[in-house]
Amino acid sequence: MGWTMTSNTECYVYIVLPGETEFVTAGKIALALDRRSGETIGRFVYGQSYLKRDRAVPIDPIELQLGRTTYETGQNHGLFSALRDAGPDYWGRRVIERHVRQTPLGELDYLINSPDDRAGALGFGLGREPPAPLKKFNQTLDLATLQSLADSILADEDLQAGTAAEQAQELLLIGTSMGGARPKTVVEDEHGLWIAKFNLATDPWNYARVEHAMLLLGRECGLSTSESKIATIGGRDVLLVKRFDRAKSDQGYRRARMLSALTLLRASESAVARDRWSYVLLSEELRRISSKPSADAAELFRRMTFNALISNIDDHPRNHAVIATNDAWRLSPAYDLVPSMPVSLERRDLALECGNEGRYANANNLLSQCRRFLLERPGAEQIINEMEHIVRVRWRAIARAQGVTDRDCDRIAQAFVYPGFRL
DSSP states (O other), rough: OOOTTTTTTEOOOEEEEOOOSSSSEEEEEEEEEOTTTTTTEEEEEHHHHHOTTTTOOOOOOTTSSSSSSSSEEEEEGGOOOHHHHSSOOHHHHHHHHHHHSSSSHHHHHHHSSOTTTOOSSSEEEESSOOOOOOOOOOEEGHHHHHHHHHHHHTOOOOTTTSSSHHHHHHTTTTTTTSSSSSOOOEETTTTTTEEEEEETTTOSOOHHHHEEEEEEHHTTTTBOOOOOEEEEEEEEEEEEOOTTTEEETTTTTOEEEEEEEHHHHOOOOOOTOTTOOHHHHHHHHHHHBBHHHHHHHHHHHHHHHHHHHHHHHOOGGGGOOOSSSSSSSSEOOBBOOOOOOSSOOOOOOOBOOOOOTTTTTOHHHHHHTTTGGTHHHHHHHHHHHHHHHHHHHHHHHHHTTTTTOHHHHHHHHHGSSSSGGGO
């Protein structure tokens, strides 16, 4: 996809440095059409004033290292992977398109029109100097209005000018940079910032309560998972997931840099170019960037196993990330742990390859490349056996304790430790 004459073809890239709360200008990206290939080429250059900062950090320590060079890419429509990570996904793009009322939008348009609460520490704008940081966030008290607005957007309903809903649409833009297709926004309470994920009227079960239960189940299996809670507004449940890339301070919110596994793998989202979608390759990339490679590789092995045990077949590379609150990169807490209901009882495949038999969510396959996760086979077998036992005997009790109904438990029961896991 190229860009149109009405689309922005260049913008400044801002960053909040470790320990700070205000943006500074890091550099500039420009898009240009290659006349020979017809592809959009992106070029990024760090600002000279940024490079002179004592505490300057790279946007991407692998692809965009600090230096006085012009970086160039023809991937992702000219958008460098680390910048793509800061952009909105399906839901965010949908809200922005309704807000801007212009189509088509170019890749930079989505970045520029997203609010500065995006995941990670980057920001984007047309001015050389970054704007003042956003001080006001939706409050958890606004959830009922925001849920109603999300319903209207999903239904493609027109909002009347001057209505409270139209005003709320401005607020719903907050959170559009969070990935995924489900409606969500960012809200604030006295403890900090949370991603609010709304249920859909068409959901076959209560996604909010089930996902909350899975985060708790994962924690019981030894995973580092995101903090979460349920808010019930007007009889409808909303999942609140604490943002692990923000830390509240008296001066504002400190931000952690964040890179998705898609970026670490140098992979594409295209369905025909997923040869690098692999837990094994991701473990090796983690070992290059992590300040604690052994711990993070073992954690990734546990997450791969957990996804296999709960049939979370949507474990794509955007659902894994690394964060850096200072100069040290670590695997982020787990998020988006959701069971699926594939028909097959003999074979279920994860989104990423996990062993010699590809994406097969099978114990033997998980073990086949365990040494690439810095684990010896006996230790890896023990991890799988212990996690399998916990999931098998505890999933329903944890789900029920978090308010998942018996009926919903019955609907998702076949997701857990499916027969093919031990074939």
